[in-house]
Amino acid sequence: MEKPKLLVYDIGGCEGCPLSITRALPQLTNVVDVYSSHLGNIDLDKIYDIIVVTGSICINDPVKVELLKKLRDKACILIAYGSCASVGGITLFCRGGQEPKPEHRTFQAISAVVDVDYAIPGCPPAPNLLVSLINSLKMGRGYFLQLFASIPRARKLSGFDLMDEIVLSGLCIGCGACVLSCPTHALHFVDGKPDLIVEKCIRCGTCCARCPRFTQILVRKYAPKPKLLSR
Numbered sequence: 001m002e003k004p005k006l007l008v009y010d011i012g013g014c015e016g017c018p019l020s021i022t023r024a025l026p027q028l029t030n031v032v033d034v035y036s037s038h039l040g041n042i043d044l045d046k047i048y049d050i051i052v053v054t055g056s057i058c059i060n061d062p063v064k065v066e067l068l069k070k071l072r073d074k075a076c077i078l079i080a081y082g083s084c085a086s087v088g089g090i091t092l093f094c095r096g097g098q099e100p101k102p103e104h105r106t107f108q109a110i111s112a113v114v115d116v117d118y119a120i121p122g123c124p125p126a127p128n129l130l131v132s133l134i135n136s137l138k139m140g141r142g143y144f145l146q147l148f149a150s151i152p153r154a155r156k157l158s159g160f161d162l163m164d165e166i167v168l169s170g171l172c173i174g175c176g177a178c179v180l181s182c183p184t185h186a187l188h189f190v191d192g193k194p195d196l197i198v199e200k201c202i203r204c205g206t207c208c209a210r211c212p213r214f215t216q217i218l219v220r221k222y223a224p225k226p227k228l229l230s231r
């Protein structure tokens with residue numbers, strides 16, 4: 001049977017996310033035919049079963065905005081890969097020295113411009129998450145479908161949201177998944193509950209996507225009917 005076609009396209013991030021996908025290529029090529037600039041086989045006139053976009057969109061760059069809309073048109077399923085594409089991440093909130101700059105709104109999650117079917121946060125995400133999502137798409141079921149379909153609708157995820165929604169509201173069970181998942185060590189335990197070192201948080205949202213309590217809320221609040229592969 002013909003494998004689904006998957007295009008990887010970087011719209012404006014660092015090399016971390018494309019590299020993370022490259023690391024997953026041995027597993028990915030078992031389940032999909034991969035097209036990417038690294039493989040030198042991109043054809044933007046084709047329709048793809050899945051397009052994976054990395055990086056955030058510069059909303060002041062009309063060429064990039066049009067390109068992103070074209071990618072949406074060419075994709076049966078559009079996946080935002082990495083925190084920049086999923087929630088804006090470091091490019092939305094930080095400039096130079098990783099200082100928080102909430103007024104800096106030039107770079108946005110791609111869902112600010114187009115409809116996104118699934119988003120996988122992480123800076124960069126663990127490569128096996130994309131493989132797991134594609135396997136769930138092929139089977140038409142699985143936990144990843146609901147979780148990653150809810151994230152584009154949540155729009156923002158960060159250590160600040162984790163503290164507000166889970167820790168300060170008393171829902172935290174002290175499992176430590178958030179602390180272990182944070183790429184910048186912005187979370188640490190104080191009296192058995194996570195606390196945030198605010199200046200270290202790059203708003204990647206990884207902790208929220210790993211927290212068993214937060215993911216329950218995300219799915220309950222935002223999960224749409226998951227869009228599946230048509231074959």
Ligand code: SF4
Binds near residue numbers: 015017054082
């Ligand atoms: S999410 Fe992190 S690794 Fe991926 S493009 Fe953005 S800054 Fe780079």
Ligand code: SF4
Binds near residue numbers: 203204
């Ligand atoms: S606390 Fe860590 S994992 Fe959570 S958003 Fe901030 S940097 Fe990312």
Ligand code: SF4
Binds near residue numbers: 162172173178212
């Ligand atoms: S992952 Fe969620 S439940 Fe677990 S310690 Fe962190 S905030 Fe608490």
